[in-house]
Amino acid sequence: MNVKLRRNLLRVALCLIAVAGGFLLSFIGMYHSIILDNSEFSGAGAVLPPLEGLRVVSEAEPVEMSPGDRILVSAKGPSTTLVFEITSPETQQSREISYTLHMGFKKQFFLSVPAIVGGEKDPFFVE
Amino acid sequence: MKKKDRMHKGGIEKFIANFGWPRIIIAIFLLLLFVIAPFIGIDVGTSLSDMLVRVGMNGILVLAMVPMIQSGCGLNFGLPLGIIAGLVGAVTSMEYNWQGLFGFGMAVLFAIPLAVLLGVMYGYFINMAKGDEMMIGTYVGFSVVAFMSMMWLRLPYRNPLLVWGFSGTGLRTTISLTGFWMKVLDNFLAIRIGPRFFFPTGSFIFFALCCVLVWAFFKTKTGIAMSAVGSNPQFARAHGVSEDRMRIVSVVLSTVLGAVGMVVYEQSYGFIQLYMGPLYMAFPAVAAILLGGATINSATISNVVIGTFLFQGILTMTPSVINGMLQTDVAEVIRILVSNGMILYALTRKGKGTVK
């Protein structure tokens, strides 16, 4: 292989690496806004009521949510894990449900907490 | 017949060579704008008046480029010095509440001695910095504007119409000329046709007068010597003409013209803008004369007149036509691109008629 060809291949490769790196970095560095909604969710057949005694742990500060609340949390990177702590007001028993969201390059997500907790396959809702 | 044809063709080629492609393109473009205008609901009369008013307003500032270009000092980016003198003249005349043509005259009268003073100083700088005149001129101009900004705050002007109301000292950023000598030249013998067309006769007479004076100056012994310094400094020196002195004279002349031009500008504009206002005022004037076909080392009165008309025409017509068509306001961007593009074109062109 002659020198010129080798170098040009190397240069092209480096450019490609740079572009790929840019994508990778965008993937890692992108902030997404996740809108969590704690109101009644009507999915495929079932109707899930809002949750009481809900506490959300995300990448930001933990937040408590009352029924009907809607909050915005932001998350960075390709995926994030949300933890929902639900303390039943009657029994004072709490359970934790963690949910991993794969975000990709999409910027905004609308998530219904009752749907997640209720194990719905498609907890997204449309505004 | 054939021969005549050929001559005719040669004539066109020569004309193009003399006139320069950019000028022709811009002239055609301007003409096109005037043709399009009525179809998109723009009143040609108003546009034409706008353009004429702005020509009268800016003409002398453009003329202020000529002496320095002719003496080989390049484009006068130090125009703010003259402008400062014009501002001081105007403010001083207003301090005494002088009105009408008298107020205007006094403003010019106050401005000229200061312009001479600043011009001499600037001339010495320019002579120290042969070969780098334009860059240094720019920054000398900027420094003086910033320095005067401090002065505007401190100078003992007391007329309540001029100074800040609450402190009683320090000139306002924008001072209205209403009640002083707003549009005294524009309105002098002005011609009005219909409700929309207005011809600022006074300003044009004054502009023409200045042009004739500059033209005549270049026919005098000093003027001829000055051109000689510009086109071949060694020749001038070999014939006993002091290059440095001629350059200073040209700078003084340019600065005085700048000062007078500024007063004219103010009366037409109706406002005086102090502080950082004059910072970039040299650029449109520089662009206009270059658009008129001047180069870094040669400029004529016709360059001034043609350039001012074309430049102001573009500036008035392009925004309104484009706004009419696209509903966007790109005036500022077009102004920046046209004026700086023109200057760039001139800077990159190999100096015509220079002997190295």
Added chain:
Amino acid sequence: MKPKYSLKGALISNLVPIVFLMFAAFAVPMSGLSIPYLLHEMISRLARDSLLVLSLVIPVLAGMGLNFGMVLGAMAGQIGMVLVVDWGLGGMPALLVAALLGTPISIGLGYFCGYILNLAKGREMVTSYIIGFFMNGAYQFLLLYCMGSIIPITNPELLLSRGYGIRNSMDLPNIRQVLDRLVSVEVFGMDIPILTFAVIAVFCLLIVWFKTTKIGQDMRAVGRNRAVANGAGIPVEKTRILAIIISTLIACYGQIVSLQNLGTINTYNSHEQVGIFSIAALLVGGATAENASIANVFVGVFLFHLMFVVSPMAGKNLIGDAQLGEYFRVFVSYGIIAVSLLLHAWKKRHEMLERRLLENDGKE
């Protein structure tokens, strides 16, 4: 032969920094600002601006004077930042992606600028200055009219209310000081942004190393004597274009570093001031249009910003008018450029005359 070094010579060649140092010695007590505060400010500003000023060194090496065209690099950096913000990136990846985006834009703009400067040899400074203005028009056109209409902008918060065009200013909440804070050390209650300084140090080393390469040597030769360099077969024009491209690139990265430190972008003003301030800082540091070193960069940024911070307060305490101090520092930054250029032009002419006379004596 004349003696090579003398105290007087050293004083004269460092006249500008010495004057500024004296000015600072007078103005610092007048301002009433505390030394720790000033020190903190200076460290922060050194981190912010050094890279931008550093971008001016290479074109000086190539004999092209002070590259006012560095604002093109700043524009490229800003375009990168705007896009990154729109895409919702944050943290270090955002800075890196902005730099990746700015790189091809800078190379393109640098090539354009270098090409034009080759057409205007001997008038490089004033031409690069006008190129800056000219491209500012293009920049405004791109951001005000193309973004949001031709170039998709998804984040409506960035756009003007009319639906296209970028807003006048934007906050960078997820980018603010990410580089500064990633690795920083606290000394006497001051955060020292180690990583930022490390980046600056890397660029300094690159420049030092660059001078030891063939291309660096070619640039020096082109800068010292174009005719001889050309005669020796060095591709003069290509070398000059390269110098401008490198300058534009460093300015692009410098602007990105500067913006992350500030945490906001003034979309239409940030870059305009960059050129004037950087050049003033370099000149204050004792550089000339023909000679600039890395030491000039740091001394210059320090002194210039010291004056910048101190003079409004000093003005206020001395005359009772902060606005006056404000104008004073504008006056000083323009004035210093004017005076430095003037001294430089004057010196150049005298040296030329002297050399001519010396040549004559040599023949005796």
Added chain:
Amino acid sequence: MTNEKPLLSMKGIQKDFLGNRVLEDINLDLAQGEILGLVGENGAGKTTLMNILFGMPVIQQTGGYKGTIALDGEEVRFSNPNAALMAGIGMVHQEFFLIPDFSATENIFLNREVTRYSLLVEIFGDRLRTLDKAAMNERVVQVIKELGVNINPDTLVSEMPVSYKQFTEIAREIDRAKIKILVVDEPTAVLTETEAEALLAVLKRLAAKGVGIIFISHRLHEILNICDRIVVLRDGKLIKDISSGQSDVKSIASWMVGHEIGDFAFHHTENHRKTENFLSIDHLKVLMPGEAVKDLCLQVHEGEILGIGGLAGQGKLGIANGIMGLFPAEGSVTLKGKSLKLNSPLDAFRAGMAFISEDRRGIGLLLTQSIGLNIAFPLMQVKGGLLKKIAGLFTWEDKKKIREITSSYIERLDIKCTGPDQSVMELSGGNQQKVCVAKVLALSPQILFASEPTRGIDIGAKHLVLSVLREINEKEGTTIIMTSSELGELRSICDRIAIVNEGKIAGILPAEAPVEDFGLLMLGE
């Protein structure tokens, strides 16, 4: 002399330059290890010959050359200087082709640096190789040792004495891998005697190593001292090719200067008012680059035509330029007992002097302006003529008078033009020179300095200019001091001829003196 195949052989070289034949059928051989002395007056064709050898662009731009050049028996035709360098022909320039702020090493290796591989080369190309300073310094030390001089490789060229600069240039040339021929153009002109000796020794050493050297010089003693063979050029022709043992200074001088009388012989009239001490020049020193005058004394008589001759670079042009205030001058110039203020062109004009500059396009004319303005300008600026007052206030150019006076000169000097308003740029060289003459005639000066008044103009114009000079000398009694490189021309028109050498008057001879005498004076023998 060796019998082997010559290293360089130029055959039938012929070159026309704008219709003028500047070289005619030159045949020249150079053997290995031979030092060839090339002598000739300025303009004899030495430079053109060397330019052809080097493939300088200027040769192609003016239509190439005829004839063949063979290097080691192989025909070559270089299209650019670099090709010549690659083929092993080096040149040491008269003006130093060095960067003053660079060290000796950096200059010697300019664009030929020894470099090392670095990783970034793979990405950014070979120009990112790093310099190997140590290797370069080592090689420089070696080369300098070869030359037998003592230069520190790190010394900046600007801090070197002149001779060291020359050595640096030679070092650069011999460091090129396969130098075969070295052309040295007037190397000793700027050197002191000891320095020159050292240089000659170096050249001899090089020749002993087999390098062929072409040595161009005006110092005939040096030529005779080191050259094996001497070639004399005159007016583009090869006059003599002789081994140095068979010639002497005197014969070389006469070959160079030639015997022919100039084209125009004017009748010498003897009715001048020869006032002694009309214009006396004492200890004049002029700092004119390339033409410095050093401590020159000269007496000019009233009404004479005094010729000033000498080789280029000796200072003959500096005299007029210095007195007319174009270059810084010291000393005293007295006109009719009155001392003249130096360094002031205006005072020189006011004292009744005028000047036709040798630099017609640079100093003599405003190229972009009209003929009328060019002719009127000095009169207007110096004497305030051709002006009229308007309203008693403004002095304005008097267009009508300017036209009149211009038309009269156009007629008198037969200036071929469309009218007084035509720009001077559009005229031919000869007509431009006529405008220059008209310009000074309009001043009707007492003393006229004419520097190279016929340089670069055609024969018709030449004759006209010379006869006009003669005419005003005879009719108006104008004292003329004419500087020219053409001895024949001086001899045809002047009463006396002063020869300048190394910034001083070498001697003054009547125009009728034998040519050899002039030649010897010129060469400072």
